[in-house]
Amino acid sequence: MDLTLRPLDIAAIVAYLVAMIGIGIYFSRRNNSTEEYFVGNRSFSGWVIGLSMLGTIVSSATFLALPAAAYVLDWRQLAVNLVLPLIAVLAVLVFIPFFRRGKLTSAFEYLGMRYGTLPRIYGTISFILLQLIRMAQILFLVSIPVQFLTGLPIEVVVIVAGIFIAFYTIAGGIEAVVWTDVVQAIVLMAGCLLCFTYIVMDLPGGVTQIIETGAAENKFSLGSFQWNLNERTFWTVAILGVINWLAIYSGDQNMVQRYLAARSTHEARKATIIYSAIALPMWTMFFFIGTALFVYYQAFPDPAIASLETDQVLPYFILSRIPAGLAGLIIAAVMAAAMSSLDSGINSISTVTVVDLLRPYLGDEYSDRFYLRVARTVAALVSVLVVSGGILFSSIAKESMNDISLIVTSLFGGCLMGLFMMGFFTRRVNGTAASVAMLLAIVFNAYLGFSLLGWVPHQWTLGIHSYWIGPLVNLLFAVLAYLLSFVIGTSSRDLTGLTVWTLEKSGRRVEALPPISSSVRTLE
Structure with a gap:
């Protein structure tokens, strides 16, 4: 047929x-600013x-x-x-x-x-x-x-x-x-x-x-x-x-x-x-x-x-x-x-x-x-x-395509969800604790990914199924970040509006903050 x-x-x-x-083409004529182009x-x-x-x-x-x-x-x-x-x-x-x-x-x-x-x-x-x-x-x-x-x-x-x-x-x-x-x-x-x-x-x-x-x-x-x-x-x-x-x-x-x-x-x-x-x-x-x-x-x-x-x-x-x-x-x-x-x-x-x-x-x-x-x-x-x-x-073969995806995900997929979750739901974890825990989690992530690819000797692997690499890395980050916060100390930043415990305090000024073009320097 x-x-x-x-x-x-x-x-x-x-x-x-x-x-x-x-x-x-229609919308190309309306993009005169980054505010328009991005959002x-x-x-x-x-x-x-x-x-x-x-x-x-x-x-x-x-x-x-x-x-x-x-x-x-x-x-x-x-x-x-x-x-x-x-x-x-x-x-x-x-x-x-x-x-x-x-x-x-x-x-x-x-x-x-x-x-x-x-x-x-x-x-x-x-x-x-x-x-x-x-x-x-x-x-x-x-x-x-x-x-x-x-x-x-x-x-x-x-x-x-x-x-x-x-x-x-x-x-x-x-x-x-x-x-x-x-x-x-x-x-x-x-x-x-x-x-x-x-x-x-x-x-x-x-x-x-x-x-x-x-x-x-x-x-x-x-x-x-x-x-x-x-x-x-x-x-x-x-x-x-x-x-x-x-x-x-x-x-x-x-x-x-x-x-x-x-x-x-x-x-x-x-x-x-x-x-x-x-x-x-x-x-x-x-x-x-x-x-x-x-x-x-x-x-x-x-x-x-x-x-x-x-x-x-x-x-x-x-x-x-x-x-x-x-x-x-x-x-x-x-x-x-x-x-x-x-x-x-x-x-x-x-x-x-x-x-x-x-x-x-x-x-x-x-x-x-x-x-x-x-x-x-x-x-x-x-x-x-x-x-x-x-x-x-x-x-390239589909197996190789999957390997490439796995390598990149293992090295860079890391603990992003953990960063957002610990940011939203805790007040203790500060930038130093998060950064140290993040680097350790990335190393652990790479180890698990390379183990799955057979690049680590079998006796040194944990035998973790590929399903659980992401969850384990995020869990490790969360545990390390929280424990490190007791050693390093809590955040000295103003967390108003940045956690679930402090969000309501910012309610009156949500719409009043300046647009990105004039506020970008304040973000760091």
């Missing part, structure tokens, strides 16, 4: 891409930010990988996301008020105010490196189905996709990113529903057949409920989900920047509730699509399936069973999932580079227009690095 894109499919994809370019003058409503969050967090890997996981196994990976509402409540009540105070622009400005320079720089560099690796992987992964559908060399797909995303992101700033994310989130949801609808329409028994056959094959299982933290049980995945979502909601610049771009704290909270309310049903739908595909090909066996990678089964169904034009819309949804993650990453890296690494040290000697030019230059450089990384990943 010929699975190349049909003219109507190409037309749907081109229409979507032209719309993205148009949004970028859109803090003018977005809650529903816009909520859909932007959805577009940012749901990547192309999610669109393809979650149905593939349910198709080949069951729903156990959904447990990661079942804990999302609990962490969202914490974000609404605690995290958002912290970041909304003082008109911050970067998550790491908080670390600077709470601890000082070293943790702030560490957090910024860690975020940049991890984002570069993540974006390169996303670009590579979305290029696989596009190559599968078009027959183009994967290097060409990576380069064209990277240049396209870079154009509207560099030109339009956060406004282009947010509004393209909104469109991409809508396209994503529409594509998801179209896939499910056509599977159900073809099956004689519809949804009932999917549920009955899936249940008989144990495809709805959430994994074993035994307490075994070295296996991928429900409890293991759920605990890792808590840690993952804590890290995202409390210190991921992609999320924090959206808190800050909302027009008020109320709108930022509303955005988080909207995102959380949509995201969990959407992830569940992705898993249901995977189970539905399994049932579909049980009912209608297709010899071609045996020769496909698991991630290619959904694209195969789309082009072989869904009418031209609508299939193109779903392929655009796959592309949208990647683009919304990549444009957010590019903009967030340019933001933290200027706000955390340049402006505190260059200060007001340079104009705001200079920093705007620097932000666009950084975004262009990041785009080149991401495209280069995507090409690199396309030329």
